[in-house]
Amino acid sequence: MSAVPSRRRTGRDQLLAVALRLFARDGIQATSLQDIADEAGVTKAGLYYHYKTKDEIVLDVLRPLLDALPAVTRRAEAHRTRTARVDEVLGGLIEIALYEHSGFAVLMQDPYLTRLLGQQESMRQWWDGTSTLILGPDPDPQTRIGLAMFINGLAGAGRDPAMTPLDDRSRRQALLECGRRLLRCD
Amino acid sequence: MSAVPSRRRTGRDQLLAVALRLFARDGIQATSLQDIADEAGVTKAGLYYHYKTKDEIVLDVLRPLLDALPAVTRRAEAHRTRTARVDEVLGGLIEIALYEHSGFAVLMQDPYLTRLLGQQESMRQWWDGTSTLILGPDPDPQTRIGLAMFINGLAGAGRDPAMTPLDDRSRRQALLECGRRLLRCD
DNA sequence: GTCTATATTAGGATAGAC
DNA sequence: GTCTATCCTAATATAGAC
Numbered sequence A, B: 001m002s003a004v005p006s007r008r009r010t011g012r013d014q015l016l017a018v019a020l021r022l023f024a025r026d027g028i029q030a031t032s033l034q035d036i037a038d039e040a041g042v043t044k045a046g047l048y049y050h051y052k053t054k055d056e057i058v059l060d061v062l063r064p065l066l067d068a069l070p071a072v073t074r075r076a077e078a079h080r081t082r083t084a085r086v087d088e089v090l091g092g093l094i095e096i097a098l099y100e101h102s103g104f105a106v107l108m109q110d111p112y113l114t115r116l117l118g119q120q121e122s123m124r125q126w127w128d129g130t131s132t133l134i135l136g137p138d139p140d141p142q143t144r145i146g147l148a149m150f151i152n153g154l155a156g157a158g159r160d161p162a163m164t165p166l167d168d169r170s171r172r173q174a175l176l177e178c179g180r181r182l183l184r185c186d
Numbered sequence C: 001g002t003c004t005a006t007a008t009t010a011g012g013a014t015a016g017a018c
Numbered sequence D: 001g002t003c004t005a006t007c008c009t010a011a012t013a014t015a016g017a018c
Helices: A012-028 A033-040 A043-052 A054-077 A082-101 A102-110 A111-118 A122-137 A141-158 A166-181 B012-026 B033-040 B045-049 B054-077 B082-099 B101-109 B110-117 B122-135 B141-158 B169-183
Strands: none
Touching: A012 A033, A012 A043, A012 A054, A012 A102, A033 A043, A033 A054, A033 A082, A033 B033, A054 A082, A054 A102, A054 A111, A082 A102, A082 A122, A082 A141, A082 A166, A082 B082, A102 A111, A102 A141, A111 A122, A111 B110, A122 A141, A141 A166, A141 B169, A166 B141, B012 B045, B012 B054, B012 B101, B012 B141, B033 B045, B033 B054, B033 B141, B054 B082, B054 B101, B054 B110, B054 B122, B082 B101, B082 B122, B082 B141, B101 B122, B110 B122, B122 B141, B141 B169
16 A cells, blocks of 8 residues: 555646536536636646546546445445335435535536436446335336436535535435435335 | 417527527537537528527527526415415426426526526526525425425436326326425425 | 647637628 | 628647756
8 A cells, every 4th residue: 555645635636626626616518628727727738747638537537426326326235125225325325415516416417427428328327226226126106206306406405505504414314304205215 | 469370490499499409418518509500400600690699599598498487486476375385386397397398407407507697696586586485484494405406306307217107297296296295295 | 747839620700692 | 591701719639848
């Protein structure tokens, strides 16, 4: 294991943080390499030392998210009861939506990314598997739609003004309650 | 009242239909005037006879939506009981999400539009008023977040595969049920 | 690892013919 | 009302110096 001295925000790490902020604020397509370079205090050419293309930056920015989602599902698969699996998935998704909410919103909603990932179908497959895991093989439409509303609403609800007065624990609790109501697990 | 002979898809109407489809599929920013012109079978310059700028096209595409949302709120204001107002708002939003779901998704989620409208704050004001109308002046956080999840989830749920097997009436019913659960009106 | 300078392409927008 | 031709700008990307 190599040493990680002082965890300085340098090189790629800093670029990724800047890029994510701009992607979340303006959308990926509207964020130019110039914008990222300016904000990071380097030149456009400087970016190309680290990344060959813009898409490479985009995918690297969202790498933590793209890894975290399947991890949630794997943890849920370990449970034996449906209730436990549902709680694991809802809790895991909420955790991600709250703590990486910029990335989660980009991942769920940005049209640029939808196209980029759509080519590899990985997201859709993950979601199919996860849905089946918590809904069962032949779910009733109402519950399926409730789940769709939850996952789609999570990104938006996570950054809603209604969240501001709440502390972390209350936020998790409120979102979990939404999920349970939609899935009729209350 | 002028005659509307044969309702031909011509001129602006056809351009708007094409533009909306591309905006919904690829995002506004990723849709160039060239793309719209190609798909509509005209040249880029042809677009400029009808519209001076791209933003003008964008706003005209979404005009029906931007008019429909305040109309829902006005109808809801006419009711005296909270329950009736909630049903009017939920029903109205669902109607829009189902029958203009491309436009609704663009309106709710496209970063380009968020910026364009953000400058005039009109959407935020409409939503503030509508929230207050159905939640009351001092709502509890859980219900506020439930409403946020509903409005944000509606766009995504409206085009989810889970909708496919259902007819129109069942779709409306399922989405209404989601809203009622989130707002605890069941 | 970051810079200056530049190639190349695409996008928004305009002028003026038909 | 639509076309051809063109302008200008900005965006992705590369070459090569420091």
